[in-house]
Amino acid sequence: MDKGKMDENEWGYHGEGNKSLVVAHAQRCVVLRFLKFPPNRKKTSEEIFQHLQNIVDFGKNVMREFLGENYVHCGEVVQLPLDFVKQLCLKVQSERPESRCDKDLDTLSGYALCLPNLARLQTYHFAEHRPILCVEIKPKCGFIPFSSDVTHEMKHKVCRYCMHQHLKVATGKWKQISKYCPLDLYSGNKQRMYFALKSLLREAQNNLKIFKNGELIYGCKDARSPAADWSELAHHLKPFFFPSNGLASGPHCTRAVIRELVRVITRVLLSGSDKGRAGALRLGPGSQGPCVCEASPFGKSLRHQGKSSLERSGLPKGCLLYKTLQVQMLDLLDIEGLYPLYRRVEQYLEEFPEQRKTLQIDGPYDEAFYQKLLDLSTEDDGTVAFALTKVQQYRVAMTAKDCSIMIALSPCLQDASSDQRPIVPSSRSRFTFSVSVLDLDLKPYESIPHQYKLDGKIVNYYSKTVHTKDATMMSTRFKESEDCTLVLHKV
């Protein structure tokens, strides 16, 4: 990229989250990722450069080690002409969803991250001229906490995502409760994975986006977004999955196309080589912990059918979902066990503020930082060192709980023999594919008190409203069955 000749007209709005905004180059397979801040939060250019450099280092030295180099694209920090950034900011403003405009793009430092455009096949510098479909999934936390520090019994039964849904709907973030449960997606059981993916397709929220040739064709900006339209989605997808066949349109066609999409995505998610060291962590509740969330409709329906002992087919160890789950499980103590350790580190820092650097709270995220994460002991010897290790592991785990997976699919050419990329078949076509992870920014140390409060809020809200409602329904049902018995007696 020639940074001297940057033209804002060659770039277009691509997407944004809570902390960054992404623009994509019209021809080349690259994106620029800018940081965003609340309007009154002034950061110096040096601070912004350091923040971005930390993101790159964390990706390189930690996430690449855990997840494998094929999945993690760290990019590089670039310095751009300020004029270009200002013009670009004006250009994209009208395309930004209103709900994201509480933060402004950083136009003062001129720094951004340059990354491969993962919504196109991973070829970095050159745009592919083949049609490309890309599915982005933010799977969230895929396990139920196994820590003995958990005090709310509900947290051992219902996963955080499913509990959080109720609070999100109550506060107006989303319109309705999703049937998606991360435990279904992470189960490795195909039926459960199909169910999870279909649920995401019904209620995408911020957990699913679909891009065609780099353009967003399916996804949900906020609670005001229109309801999901599967027939429109199927119209976009049909040429990919039924290229040469005159499958009639209508509900039958829509179902067939969605089924193909779900199957292909499941296959891709279960594929993968065994690179990366997350497998070596061997974390988790083993066979003891619950593998089904009580709130998942899939789990519920199986229980109603009397199939209470759900099989755990498990994820293949090489696949990205498995590795991501392993990193998530670095949250060994749950926020309830972690928070007192955070307080210990805080007290130490209040006394010795100059130690913040030595403790690597704000980086550098280097090899030494990575090595310390591998200590999985949970025996608290009362030291700051123990507390710090658990705090850093928690931050890494939270990062893995909030990352997204990008799956790019491109129909195979007739002569695909020279193509080195893996191939996934569908019933009427074949695709080359690539899988990548994005949004691997280490969660800040300062967010731990917020996590602690939010956790309490989610569980209390769920327990008070949903559980009480369930209990009321149960007692009504119980009364009804009593009434029924009385009637039977009378007869």
Ligand SMILES: O=P(O)(O)O[C@@H]1[C@@H](OP(=O)(O)O)[C@H](OP(=O)(O)O)[C@H](O)[C@H](OP(=O)(O)O)[C@H]1OP(=O)(O)O
């Ligand atoms: O706390 P959660 O689970 O709601 O996750 C937040 C996400 O909300 P979600 O539940 O996925 O809609 C939230 O996503 P949205 O802004 O709601 O799209 C962010 O990803 C946030 O991360 P950060 O603070 O920007 O680094 C996420 O915060 P972290 O908890 O990962 O710090």
Ligand SMILES: Nc1ncnc2c1ncn2[C@@H]1O[C@H](COP(=O)(O)OP(=O)(O)OP(=O)(O)O)[C@@H](O)[C@H]1O
């Ligand atoms: N390298 C990339 N290639 C293609 N698209 C990308 C890339 N990086 C980010 N995006 C798109 O931009 C969106 C926002 O990026 P990202 O998730 O990194 O933002 P964020 O603000 O850090 O997220 P969060 O809300 O989780 O804090 C993503 O959902 C994705 O659609």
